[in-house]
Amino acid sequence: MAQPANQEAPGSGTRQSETLAPPAGHGEHEGFFKKYLFSTDHKAIAKQYLFTGMFMGLIGAFMAYTFRFQLAFPGSHVPGFGVVSPNEYNALVTNHGSIMVFWVAMPVLIAAFGNYLIPLMLGCDDMAFPRLNRLSYQVFFLSVVVLLISLFVPGGGFGGAWTAYPPLSSKAEYSLTPLGSTLWLVAVALEFVAFLIGGINFVTTTMNSRAPGMKLYDIPIVVWMIVIASLVFMASVGPLVAGAVMLLFDQLFGTAFYDPARGGDPLLWQHLFWFFGHPEVYVVLLPACGIVAEVITVFSRKKLFGYKTVLYTAIATGIVSFFVWAHHQFVAGIDPRMANVFTATTVIISLPVAEMVFVLVATLYGGSIKLTTPMLWALAFIAEFIIGGVTGLFLGASGSDIYLHDTYFVLAHFHYTFVPIAIIAVFAGLTYWFPKMFGRHMNETLGKIHFWGTIIPFNSIFIPLFLLGLAGQHRRIYSYEGFPELARPELQQLRIIATVSLIVMLCFQLVFLFNFVRSMFRGRIAERNPWKANTLEWVAASPPPHGNFETMPTVYRGPYEYSVPNRDEDYWPQNQPA
Amino acid sequence: MKPIATTRSATGIPTGRLAVWWLIASEIVIFGGLLASYVMHRIGHAEFGDYAAHTNTWAGAFNTLVLLTSSLSAVLAHEAAEKGQGPRAARMLLFTILGGAVFLIVKSFEWTAEIRAGYTLATNMFWSFYYTAAGLHALHVIAGMVAMAFVARDAFSNRELQRVELVGNYWHFVDIVWIFLFPLLYIAK
Amino acid sequence: MTGRYPTAASSYAGDIDGLILFIAALVFFWGILVEVVFFGFIFKFREKKGRKAEYVTGEEKRQKRWITIPHALVFVCDILIIVAAVRVWVDVKQTLPTPDATVRVISQQWAWTFVHPGPDGALDTADDITTVDELHLEVGKTYHYELESKDVVHSLSIPAFRLKQDAVPGRTIRGWFRPIREGTYDLQCAEICGIGHGLMPAIVKVESAAQHARWMDEAGRSALAAAPRPRAR
Numbered sequence A: 001m002a003q004p005a006n007q008e009a010p011g012s013g014t015r016q017s018e019t020l021a022p023p024a025g026h027g028e029h030e031g032f033f034k035k036y037l038f039s040t041d042h043k044a045i046a047k048q049y050l051f052t053g054m055f056m057g058l059i060g061a062f063m064a065y066t067f068r069f070q071l072a073f074p075g076s077h078v079p080g081f082g083v084v085s086p087n088e089y090n091a092l093v094t095n096h097g098s099i100m101v102f103w104v105a106m107p108v109l110i111a112a113f114g115n116y117l118i119p120l121m122l123g124c125d126d127m128a129f130p131r132l133n134r135l136s137y138q139v140f141f142l143s144v145v146v147l148l149i150s151l152f153v154p155g156g157g158f159g160g161a162w163t164a165y166p167p168l169s170s171k172a173e174y175s176l177t178p179l180g181s182t183l184w185l186v187a188v189a190l191e192f193v194a195f196l197i198g199g200i201n202f203v204t205t206t207m208n209s210r211a212p213g214m215k216l217y218d219i220p221i222v223v224w225m226i227v228i229a230s231l232v233f234m235a236s237v238g239p240l241v242a243g244a245v246m247l248l249f250d251q252l253f254g255t256a257f258y259d260p261a262r263g264g265d266p267l268l269w270q271h272l273f274w275f276f277g278h279p280e281v282y283v284v285l286l287p288a289c290g291i292v293a294e295v296i297t298v299f300s301r302k303k304l305f306g307y308k309t310v311l312y313t314a315i316a317t318g319i320v321s322f323f324v325w326a327h328h329q330f331v332a333g334i335d336p337r338m339a340n341v342f343t344a345t346t347v348i349i350s351l352p353v354a355e356m357v358f359v360l361v362a363t364l365y366g367g368s369i370k371l372t373t374p375m376l377w378a379l380a381f382i383a384e385f386i387i388g389g390v391t392g393l394f395l396g397a398s399g400s401d402i403y404l405h406d407t408y409f410v411l412a413h414f415h416y417t418f419v420p421i422a423i424i425a426v427f428a429g430l431t432y433w434f435p436k437m438f439g440r441h442m443n444e445t446l447g448k449i450h451f452w453g454t455i456i457p458f459n460s461i462f463i464p465l466f467l468l469g470l471a472g473q474h475r476r477i478y479s480y481e482g483f484p485e486l487a488r489p490e491l492q493q494l495r496i497i498a499t500v501s502l503i504v505m506l507c508f509q510l511v512f513l514f515n516f517v518r519s520m521f522r523g524r525i526a527e528r529n530p531w532k533a534n535t536l537e538w539v540a541a542s543p544p545p546h547g548n549f550e551t552m553p554t555v556y557r558g559p560y561e562y563s564v565p566n567r568d569e570d571y572w573p574q575n576q577p578a
Numbered sequence B: 001m002k003p004i005a006t007t008r009s010a011t012g013i014p015t016g017r018l019a020v021w022w023l024i025a026s027e028i029v030i031f032g033g034l035l036a037s038y039v040m041h042r043i044g045h046a047e048f049g050d051y052a053a054h055t056n057t058w059a060g061a062f063n064t065l066v067l068l069t070s071s072l073s074a075v076l077a078h079e080a081a082e083k084g085q086g087p088r089a090a091r092m093l094l095f096t097i098l099g100g101a102v103f104l105i106v107k108s109f110e111w112t113a114e115i116r117a118g119y120t121l122a123t124n125m126f127w128s129f130y131y132t133a134a135g136l137h138a139l140h141v142i143a144g145m146v147a148m149a150f151v152a153r154d155a156f157s158n159r160e161l162q163r164v165e166l167v168g169n170y171w172h173f174v175d176i177v178w179i180f181l182f183p184l185l186y187i188a189k
Numbered sequence C: 001m002t003g004r005y006p007t008a009a010s011s012y013a014g015d016i017d018g019l020i021l022f023i024a025a026l027v028f029f030w031g032i033l034v035e036v037v038f039f040g041f042i043f044k045f046r047e048k049k050g051r052k053a054e055y056v057t058g059e060e061k062r063q064k065r066w067i068t069i070p071h072a073l074v075f076v077c078d079i080l081i082i083v084a085a086v087r088v089w090v091d092v093k094q095t096l097p098t099p100d101a102t103v104r105v106i107s108q109q110w111a112w113t114f115v116h117p118g119p120d121g122a123l124d125t126a127d128d129i130t131t132v133d134e135l136h137l138e139v140g141k142t143y144h145y146e147l148e149s150k151d152v153v154h155s156l157s158i159p160a161f162r163l164k165q166d167a168v169p170g171r172t173i174r175g176w177f178r179p180i181r182e183g184t185y186d187l188q189c190a191e192i193c194g195i196g197h198g199l200m201p202a203i204v205k206v207e208s209a210a211q212h213a214r215w216m217d218e219a220g221r222s223a224l225a226a227a228p229r230p231r232a233r
């Protein structure tokens, strides 16, 4: 969108040509449409993903506002929406969850950061397959359109939860949203296709297109994380794609894959969904950890504590994540003996994740910590994610999950993981790479106001929800007035605290949006390497032109050589000869 | 006008080949999920065997043969491409496409007969799996044929010959999927 | 925990609460420890003029110790959690003590039907008592439940019993509970089941033997008048 005027870099035409590479002629005289809508430039595609994700984030947030308002003040007129009926409530919750996971977390963390960072950090000019990359975004865009249409068709949007358990999701007579369910499913399937295409591109680019001299252990952690996440995604989503086809056929052609009356099995879908669904949470966790690792090393001027440890724990997390799925189904009617196996694997997965947390904390040791806005976000990620992580153990323990399953305790658990990942870490990344993306700085004061205005209400939204969960409050219920134990005023008070906090938090997002848009055009001009960081993206101009580098960089060392003894500078860019 | 990124090869494997392998890997899990679901049901339902008796094993076997032959010509196309004989490679690819077409024609006759006999997608679980799995596979056959048509066009004028191998690899994958489908759907009676 | 926490009205509610507390103790210890170290580092190593950060790779054994030792301790805690969890689980879900009575719970969009065995203590006999959205139990008795669904997935949840079990169409799922405290408790549907999912409340009445007998008597008489046929099996 915004292309600040300070194009300090000369046109990409002056780039030195590497072996075989034809002189770059692209990037110069492209028309507006070509440049912004049909560009194959990885940075343009990254921004398209970013802005689409942010736009969807606002929709998802609006939905959260609407149904939280209904929960705090049941039956009242929600400003900006109206009275929420039970089926509207279900549709709002379902689509809030789907949007936040599939159309905010995935596009922003994987696609936007992946597209932006991978070629720049690897020191090449684009993705290995630029046109495939554009296709990925186009498919994704289509999925957005289909999803948004699904909200407004007759019968209303799909309301069977983001997990879409059949038979509710497979038969229109049960869900009463014939068109909504189908369009929702199609949208999700298209989104999967987009990320499969994108993932293939990420993986091949990282394997093959690294700058000369960049060995495997010289790759910045965030790139590793995005690649591992793409692989985990690729390996876990396949069965669900097959499952989605079966569900679609059940909806449209009357097959009986999930219909027990005719030989099908509803639990099959649950297994396929969670075989994907659980790895999926680590698909978004890993890139977030990667972003946080980059930010923390730069602003504490420290080498990452145990680069290889981080890499191996990430791989271990990815692998173990394939063996825990049934912890979502402890009480779903599976053989109870299976629960014991899945309890063990689930609790064990805390080991690699804990290791990741320990490494990030240990990196701070002996550092020279500068609390800039991106650093605040990165630190907040760690502080908050620990809470989300450890509450997972109550759920992983099969015995206590009997009580906690499908209560707001689960809900608070995963918002304490998802919000740090999809909101907090994303803000860390956005504020950190903003100067590179737009060539200008964001305002620090506004950034800090936004930070505190988000973090404090975030906790006061979800701590009450933990308490409500312990009180036995179930999910996806539009009004608790029918349940004497839950309708008590002291519990209603907690709901009101959560909702009011949400409204406060959303108001503070306006500060961010203002800061973001204003800084794109008016912010202080950024130099190439404002944070004095080592990785290759800071070698390119801010913002980098099409083709990225004037001279293709060569790599001499790992990405985290900060504060190396006997050097004047406390950083040592990867491309600087010794 | 390929970007430098496409031409680099840190692993020593050409980027295109790498991408096709990853594509195949991602497809394997899709078919894997579908076939695993089928096998789970198959084990639990002995009556699937009776339903499977209504499939046309001879047609399936013939189709297996057709696909294997077409894979062979894909290999020959690759060989020709290696030697730089673009037009020959293109002709071999066209032969492979022909194989795909024969496969689809035989399939359509099979399906017509089965649907006439009253076995449709929604008849029972076996037939649902049968049509879904074979249908998904047929879509891949079509996709492979389209891709090969494009590659063959380029190969005629000796352009992008490395792609001959890539579509070939993809075609072998499609072939192998069928090798799994055939016994699971036709023979296991 | 707090007054907000529902009463423990079944024999195993206390075990589940105990498990939650046990995990809480371990996890709070670790959570707080990590947070304290974390904030301590942020404070101690904040930027100061003239001080350069240290160069620690974290690759050497001596340094790695700071990670591997906590890691091993976390592993020990993991084992403890697994053992504790499995013990409770096996008791609640994997074993079926001999019942005093069996109730059938049938869920559908959007109501609960409960079939009580009636005075003869057996289901599927003429004196079965069928109720809607109201389950009557006798305190201190061990019940089996047979959970069924007529349409979509529902979930039988009685927070006061710490009991939850999904009802899956096409299956009959067996489980057990033993109410130990008289009172009226919420019964909720815990799995989304369509538009009326929020409108599926029911109540559980745990009654003393005398009360229960009286209810059975009254209900039996009115039921005979309305003649609800026992469900054909």
Ligand code: HEA
Pocket: A163, A280, A281, A282, A284, A285, A327, A328, A346, A347, A349, A350, A353, A354, A357, A385, A386, A388, A389, A390, A392, A393, A395, A396, A397, A401, A404, A405, A406, A410, A413, A414, A417, A418, A421, C026, C027, C030, C031, C034, C074, C077, C078
């Ligand atoms: C990105 C998101 C994310 C992440 C990272 C996690 C991480 C974990 N999750 Fe969570 N989870 C979700 C998102 C996530 N989850 C979602 C969305 C759902 C609900 C879906 C739905 O139903 O709609 C869910 C539901 C869910 C359930 C099912 C609950 C139910 O429905 O009944 C379970 C059960 O085992 C579980 C467990 C865990 C565990 C053990 C971890 C572990 O990975 C956590 C490991 C981390 C730590 C443990 C913290 C760091 C460690 C230390 C500080 C050291 C101290 C530790 C010990 C003493 C062990 N999660």
Ligand code: HEA
Pocket: A053, A054, A055, A057, A058, A061, A064, A067, A068, A093, A094, A096, A097, A098, A100, A101, A104, A105, A108, A160, A161, A162, A163, A411, A415, A418, A419, A422, A423, A426, A427, A461, A474, A475, A476, A477, A478, A502, A505, A509, A512
């Ligand atoms: C990434 C995932 C994610 C995120 C971020 C959120 C964010 C929030 N969620 Fe959501 N939620 C889910 C995933 C997520 N949720 C899922 C999976 C479900 C389950 C659905 C189901 O049951 O089927 C759920 C369900 C759910 C419920 C349960 C409803 C019910 O069961 O009845 C509630 C209730 O309070 C809730 C509340 C909130 C609130 C208050 C926020 C707030 O934190 C929102 C605040 C929003 C913002 C702060 C974003 C502002 C955006 C911008 C400023 C644009 C810039 C964007 C970027 C930088 C990306 N969520």
Ligand code: CUA
Pocket: C107, C108, C110, C153, C154, C155, C189, C190, C191, C192, C193, C194, C196, C197, C198, C200
């Ligand atoms: Cu029945 Cu929810």
Ligand SMILES: [Cu+2]
Pocket: A277, A278, A281, A324, A325, A327, A328
């Ligand atoms: Cu999980």
